Amino acid sequence: MKQKWKIKESVIRENELVFQLQEDANLENAKASGQMLVDSDSLAFIYLLEKENEYVYLEIPEMVWKDCKVALAANDTFFIKDLNGELLLENFKEEMEYLIENIRGNGNYGEDMEKAVSSVFL
Template sequence: MKQKWKITESIVRENELVFQLQENANLENTMASGQMLVDSDSLAFIYLLEKENEYVYLEIPEMVWKDCKVALEANNAFFIKALNGELLLENFKEELEYLIENIRGNGNYGEEMEKAVSSVFQ
């Protein structure tokens, strides 16, 4: 079973948006993949991390989307933070912008996901 890491909050810093991870997340041997998916059932975006030859799903829940929108507009960098450090989420902006554009008006992602994305990322 793939690991899924949850974001507990988003922290706005100068030119950065930092996602604080759940307490048991360990960034050791973790790399950013630069790829994102959509989890329509959970109303979340998923950023793929690579850890010891497996993927870890970083769930980007609806509760942090407004901060994501502001960070996108400001062209900020995106990071994750755990007890043992921080990691730059490479290609996050480009992947998120692509998914937002693809979801708008697209019923393939489900009506709830399409409405949620449209209401935040107008």
């Protein structure tokens, strides 16, 4: 079974957006994959992390999308943080922008996901 980590909050710093992980997540030995997916059922974007030869799904919920929009517009760098450190989310901006554009007017992602993305990003 794949692990799914949730973001509990986002913090905008100078030229950076940092996602704070849930307490039980541990970034040790995790690597950024540079790839994202969409979870229409949860109304979330998913960033793929690699850890111990498995993928970990980093769920980017709707509650942090407004910060994402600001950070995307400012060309900020995206990080994930746990209690012990931070990890750069490589290719986050490019993947997020691609998915947002792809979701616009595309019913394949579901009406709720399309409306949610449009209401925040478009």
